[in-house]
Amino acid sequence: MLYLVYHAAVFSLPIENSLTLILDVHPQTPQARLLRQAAEQARAGGLLVYPTDTCYALGCCMSAKAAQERLRQIRQLDVHHDLSLLFSSISQLTEYAKLDDRNFAILKRVLPGPFTFILPATHDVPRRLADPRRRSIGVRVPDAPVVQGLLGELGEPLMSSTLQLPGDSLPLHEVHEITDRIGNRVDVLLRAEDGKTQCSTVIDLSEWPPRLLRRGLGDPDSLGIELADTGNPIAEEV
Structure with missing residues (x-):
């Protein structure tokens, strides 16, 4: 059974092999009531699909181990493939990633925005979520009202x-393609408008000089620093 939420009305429709909950939200001024519904599902261990400032993404709370496993199954990622953390602000990010003055200035220049940064992880990041070789994590502060509103309701990455x-x-x-191809394997779809097809630009700041791991929607020149271009294939799926 699928509950389709359209603005103020809720409709119950029997749809086979479909998403459990579709929430139509305004892309610029998302309805707080719908964001609260999505956040409640996330806190309960749900797996969500939501728009960002780049493309649609799959996500869940850090504590939701079962949802993380479902995410990996959908993406066919092994346990060694690192996932990113989305934050509402740079301030929240500093609880989980170590930032020196130099890297803070870089992030301040372009965030919120379409960048993923690889940074050393703090002890608040569970070992299973960080790169075991370097204790690093991928972090994002997206510039998108829907996911920012969701993060605000959650109060956690x-x-x-x-x-x-x-x-x-x-x-x-x-949306129709998402529904057809992953069906009832996710719990919530926050639907705003068609997403972009470009991913975020991935920059490794865990060592110096920084490295460009993936070219995406974010302009590397806006960082104001010289980057080594590695073309790391691992970053293609962050």
Whole structure:
């Protein structure tokens, strides 16, 4: 059974192999009531699909181990593949990632925005969530009202991954395609408008000089620093 939420009305429709909950939210001024519904599902261990400032993403709370496993199954990622953390602000980010003055200035210049930064993890990050070799994590502060509103309702970061399925050259970005291809394997779809097909730009700041791991929607030149371009294939699926 699927509950489709359209603005102020709730409709109950029997739809086979579908998402459990579709919430139509305004892309610029998302309804607080709908964001609270999504946050409640996340706190209960749910797996969510939501728009960001780049493309649609899959995410869940850090404590939701079962949802993280479902996310990895959908993406076909092994346990060694790192996921990103989405934050509402740089201030919240500093609880989980170590920032020196130099890196703080870089983040301040472009965030919120379409960048993922690899940074050393603090002790508040569970070992299972950080790169075991370097104790680093990928962090994002997206510039998108829907996911920012969701993060505000949650009061904690989201574990997140691009909604790009194995074998696809681009992320899923149309709602009907998301529904058809992952069906009832997710709990909530926050639907605002068609998503972009470009991912975030990934920058490794865990060592100096910084490295460009993936070119995406964010302009590397806006960082104001010189980058080594590694073309790391691991970053293709962050």
